[in-house]
Amino acid sequence: MNDVIINHLRDKVSDIPADWAISLKPVSSLNEQAPFFALHPAGNTSAFNNHDNRVIQTETVRFAVFTVAKVCDLDGIRKDLKKALRGFQPDTGTGMIEHVEGNELDIQGSYIWYKDLFQYEKTSE
Numbered sequence: 001m002n003d004v005i006i007n008h009l010r011d012k013v014s015d016i017p018a019d020w021a022i023s024l025k026p027v028s029s030l031n032e033q034a035p036f037f038a039l040h041p042a043g044n045t046s047a048f049n050n051h052d053n054r055v056i057q058t059e060t061v062r063f064a065v066f067t068v069a070k071v072c073d074l075d076g077i078r079k080d081l082k083k084a085l086r087g088f089q090p091d092t093g094t095g096m097i098e099h100v101e102g103n104e105l106d107i108q109g110s111y112i113w114y115k116d117l118f119q120y121e122k123t124s125e
Contacts, residue, residue: 004090005063005097006039012084013037016077021066034111035069035077042117062100062119071112078102078116085118095121 009018021038042062065085069077085097097120105113 002090005085005088008088008090009037009039009065009081009084013080016080021064033068035067035073037081038066038068040064040066058121058123060119060121061094062117065116065118066105067112067114067116069112069114070110071107072110074112074114078114081116090120091122093123 006018006020016035016037017033018037018039021040040063042064044062045060046057065081067074067077067081082099086099088097089095090097097118100117100119102114102116105115107113
């Protein structure tokens with residue numbers, strides 16, 4: 001995964017900082033830093049094309065976006081996140097980004113850590 005996705009997110013949801021995740025809890029000071037998006041690679045799966053003699057591999061690239069926010073703000077922030085990423089094509093030769101699932105990771109007081117999983121496909125020869 002490259003910086004194209006994170007730069008796109010920063011551009012589309014400019015009022016919320018976004019960066020690469022350095023841990024599952026990327027915010028050390030909730031009052032000062034939330035809301036915040038943290039991106040993290042979430043694994044790839046591969047499949048081969050059986051329709052011709054060439055080896056063309058389709059790879060599904062998954063990444064997670066950890067959202068740290070006040071519980072009362074989470075729904076609106078996730079709506080903006082999904083609107084920014086769904087349908088975005090990170091590069092030529094890739095599919096569009098799809099939202100796969102989301103789930104709560106942790107709650108601390110009035111703050112929540114939430115993980116949304118996204119994916120896109122890319123083809124390599």
